[in-house]
Amino acid sequence: MDINIRIAGEAGQGVQSVGGLLVGALAAQGLHVLATQSYMSRIRGGLNWFDVRVGDSELHGPREKADLLVALTDAALRVLGGELTSHGLAIFDGEQAGGAAAIPFTAVAKELAQSAVMANTVAAGAVYRALGYDLEFLSGHLRKLFAKKGDEIVEKNLRCAARGAELAEGLAGKLEAPRAGRSPRSVVSGASAIGLGAATAGVKLVAAYPMTPGTGVLTDLAARADRYGIVVEQAEDEIAAINMVCGAVYAGAPALATTSGGGFALMVEGLSLAGMMELPAVVVIAQRPGPATGLPTRTAQQDLRFAVHAGHGEFARAIYAPGTHAQCFELTRRALETAHRFQTPALILTDQYLQDVQKNIEPLDESPRPIDRCLTAGGADSQRYAVTDSGVSPRAVPGGDAFVVCDSDEHTPDGHITEDIDAHLAQTEKRLRKLRAMTAEALPPALYGPADAQTLLICWGSTYGPCREAVDRLNDFGGSYEMLHFPQVWPINAPAVSALLGWRQRVIVVEGNQTAQFAGILKEHGVIGPVETCLRYDGLPFTAEYIMERVRR
Amino acid sequence: MNLCQADTRPAWCPGCGNYAILKAFDRAVAESGLDGRKLVVVSGIGQAAKLPHYVARPANVFNGLHGRALPAATGIKLANHELTVVVASGDGDMYGEGGNHLLHAVRRNIGVKAFVHDNQVYGLTEGQASPTSDPGFVTKVQTHGVVSLPMNPLAIAIVEEASFVARSFSGDGEHLVEMMKLALAADGFALLDILQPCVTFNRTNTFKWYKDRVRLVPAGHDPRDRDAALRLAFAWGERIPIGVYWRSERPSFESLCDALKDRPLAAPLG
Structure with missing residues (x-):
């Protein structure tokens, strides 16, 4: 169960502030949140939006449409009002609006706090009531957030949130919202x-x-x-x-x-x-x-x-x-x-x-754990580019006993410039020999979903989340889908990847470009033959809906 | 094919000013008491940029990309500010391809010493004009003569308040060694522009041409007087001053980095 809240307005209007406030409060309340931003390349004006997706279990990607739109401008309502789900609601910052609940956030903030900035808090209060959540969660978050700014600021924010909630009373219960449970707080x-x-x-x-x-x-x-x-x-x-x-x-x-x-x-x-x-x-x-x-x-x-x-x-x-x-x-x-x-x-x-x-x-480990720089002390006669079986030479850094000589020209093992053909061959082959071990140790792609499903979705990088959700939902609807996600895209360990692929009725490569670049790379490696593709190149992120619509037959 | 034997000696023409600069460099390093293991000689591409390979006493070398010696040297100095970092470069490498980096290296006042072999011509690419070529200089590319005004790197370095700005001449070994030693001892960024004949591609600015014109900076010159320093930087023609034009007390970039207060970012092993 999840719901998608979209805050939309001009750049500089506080779209991010409302969004940020909601993310913090909802996460603190034990809900799973996933927030994405869609903005234009400008500091003022235009149309930006901030989506806060809220769920009772882990969320992996954004959604196409919103269930609740908070429009701070006419344009936001006009453009995004049509992008609501069938049961969706819109709230508009103003005295009246066709097809939306009008709540004058800015006017309320000016009246209660003598500050238009706190329109964000009024809006957050309204959202809380529309979702049927206890306002005390938002108030608690506001107290923490503004504690450093003093009691007066805290009080004003609390009043703004309360009034926002009051003005949204008519919306309460109109949307089904996920119930809070336990979610990671970071x-x-x-x-x-x-x-x-x-x-x-x-x-x-x-x-x-x-x-x-x-x-x-x-x-x-x-x-x-x-x-x-x-x-x-x-x-x-x-x-x-x-x-x-x-x-x-x-x-x-x-x-x-x-x-x-x-x-x-x-x-x-x-x-x-x-x-x-x-x-x-x-x-x-x-x-x-x-x-x-x-x-x-x-x-x-x-x-x-x-x-x-x-x-x-x-x-x-x-x-x-x-x-x-x-x-x-x-x-x-x-x-x-x-x-x-x-x-x-x-x-x-x-x-x-x-x-x-x-x-x-879950909180990431912030303690310093420096990587191994893989250095050697070296001596006066050490050679920076000694030819080795692995292609990796012992490496020292300047300041110690070694003289570290490096050249962008082709060089001898001691790092000095050379145009000698044999020296060049030895060095260029040494440099490329590293690929053997780098390929063997490349992170394998990870399968997700029921084993040996009929259809395999191949993806890489940031499409992991949307693809994973698509697989889950397609299978919920009786499909047979599995996903193979690549966290490393170069070098490709072809035999290892082939072993994971197995036999599939359909293979679909999902990626965010027009020319199916990764599919091409996999083909070059002989890992896949002719495949279907699911591409997105409109500048917006993949969503589960986008993938499902295109891969379903 | 073993061409190694062809590689061991400098790739410079007989009579090239680079030999004198190399000799002065070796002396300046020795007389400054620098340990080659704590010295990094950084260069880009060009005839001057080959100098690190020919130094008499071994040192650390980073012979990088054309025009990019300064940012690489900046990275090295920031990684380990206890190292002495010297850039050996030519007028094409430093003032042409790398011009933007010069502007910003001076702005930072990073503790890197730039020795620029300035022969007013491109040598390695065989005789095109350089950013310091005089107007009217005819080449196979600038067939009607150079039209643009020459860049004035010393004036730029003075205006941007480098720690140390000087000019010398490859034909005056003693003076050159002295200037290099002063540059090496300076805190912050040092620019030493070294006038140098190119015996193959510059038949205008010959050894004699420079010899007839260079004059020591007047004894009474105050290198902290910006106007006076700029007058020296713009003196070009019948008289070309050599010596220290400018000094400033600006702290070096690295001395202002909090992360470097206690120790270098990187320490070698051993």
Whole structure:
């Protein structure tokens, strides 16, 4: 049982504040919440909305339609009023509105608190009453939230919430809402889970140029910098950011760059440098629809092929694609570990949806657990690029006994520039040999659903949640569906993946792009033959409904 | 095919100013008492950028991408600020491809020492104009002569208040060693522009051309006087001053990073 509340209005109107207030209060009350944001690339005006999905059991993805719309503007009501479920309700901030309950949040807030800002609290009060929830839960949350601002502010907020509830009296009982139970209390976004993963893994330098939707990780790490001892530097451009990261990891500090597709395009030469110099550079790429500037604040899975092939020349890389908040945390750590173990770049592919989606989950472990940098002390005669069977050479960092010589030119085992053909062959083969172990150790995709179902949905990265819900609901309706989710999309361990596939009546690849990029990669590896696809590339996130509509026959 | 034997000596032309700069670099490092294990020589791409491979006493080397020596050096300095980080670069690498990074490295005042071999021409790509080529300079690409004004990196570094800004000449070894030592000792960002003839591709700004023009900075010059420093930076033509143009007391970027107060971000093993 779940319900979807949509707060909609102009940028700068407090859409996020109402949403944030509801998320905090509902989670504290023991409900499962999952909140997503849909916003335009502007600071004022336009139409933004914040969905708070509330359930009595764990939620895995967003919904297409809302059950309760809180419209702060005429446009919000006009555009989104038609996107309600059949039993849906709308509340409008005003004196009157066709087809919606009119509650003048702003006027009430001005009257009771002499402040339009508290319209958010009036709205939250109204939502609480419409859902039939005890207002005391909201009041308790408000007391905690505003305790630091003093009694007067707390009192005003409580009055606003109460009046909002009073004015929504006519809506009480019209919507069936999930009952509170026990839910995890830690509300995090994907970006914040990535930030925490990086901080606890011992990232010491973060270099980035702000770019939506990648900025969330940068901001999160800046907030954690003092506690974990991190230098966060806003670089002059993405080229500087990746080269700073290369310099820092060369000198032994685990480092990370965060960006989106366009910024990553600028980093590509630097990525190739990390491949050549065998540096453990890690980049978080938060995807949005392109090409070029595209839709800056929307979501997509369009940069998979780009990430796989980015960089001139040939070198090994690992690419992780978290699907849940827990994976955002764990795979960031894993990316850093892999990069250091194999001395080659690792990428983390997220997207606007995953960066922004908030959910209450079991608290993540905030204690520092630095990864193994896999360093050796080395001596004066140590060779940075000694040729080895594994392709991985002992790595020292400057400042100790070794002289660490690294070159972007082809180099001899001691790191000095060379144009010798034999030396080049030895080094280029050594660099690519790492792929053997990296492939063998690639995270296997995970199956979900009844074993050997007739239809297999293949997905990667952030589509995990919507796909999982689709599988559950399709099976509830008597279908036979199973899901195979890839948390790592490169390199692909083809035999291991083939073993999981088995025989299926139908295989459908679900991904957020127009050209079925991952399906193509799996085909190249001989893992799948002709398959069906379920693609979404309108800039909005996948939902279970979207998938179900398209895969059902 | 074993071409190793062809690789061991510098790839520079006989008579290139880089030999004198390399010699001065070796002396400056030795006379500054720097331990090569605590020294990182960072470079980008170009003839000057090959210098780290030829230094007499072993040091750590990061020979990265064209134009990107400064951000890499910044990352290294932030990872371990106890290291001495020197950038060896040319006018194309530092002022052309890497121009944006120069602006911001100076703005930060990161404790990196940039030695720029400035021969006013592209050597490795065979003779095109550089950002410091004088107007009228004719090349196979700028066939009617350079039209754009030359960049004035020293003026930029002075305006943005780098810790140390100086100019020297590859033909005056003693002066060059002294300038390098002062740059190495400076806190914060140091820019040392080193005039240098390119014997193959620049037939205008020859050794004699520079030799006839360079003059020591006047003895009474106050390197903390910004207007006076800028006048030196704009003195180009019959007289070109060499010496310390500018010094500031600005703290280095790394000294202002809270995370670096107790210890470096990264420590080597052993």
